[in-house]
């Protein structure tokens with residue numbers, strides 16, 4: 001049984017999130033386990049501390065507005081989905097067609113899908 005590093009709650013494997021603080025510390029960083037709620041706080045902290053930016057210079061924000069979806073991606077795919085805040089705003093307002101989004105994706109981050117921990121090439125199946 002795993003337990004959440006932050007709140008110490010016991011976690012089933014199917015509810016455990018493994019992260020090393022979003023690869024900020026690079027290869028070999030310590031991987032720890034989090035529950036969904038603490039993970040959401042960790043994501044917030046990451047966005048505030050590290051401030052990932054889109055190529056256009058605007059801050060990146062969460063791609064999914066729904067907490068469950070964010071937690072689900074972390075548990076099952078080990079992914080964090082971020083997007084350019086400018087594009088996000090436009091998307092909320094339904095401003096773009098699919099073609100326009102496609103074109104915009106050449107210059108902006110749209111659903112970046114970044115791994116929340118470092119994987120070796122072996123783990124990725126690249127070797």
Ligand SMILES: [Zn+2]
Pocket residue numbers: 004005006007008009034035036037038039
């Ligand atoms: Zn927790």
Ligand SMILES: [Zn+2]
Pocket residue numbers: 054055056057058084085086087107108109
């Ligand atoms: Zn952008």
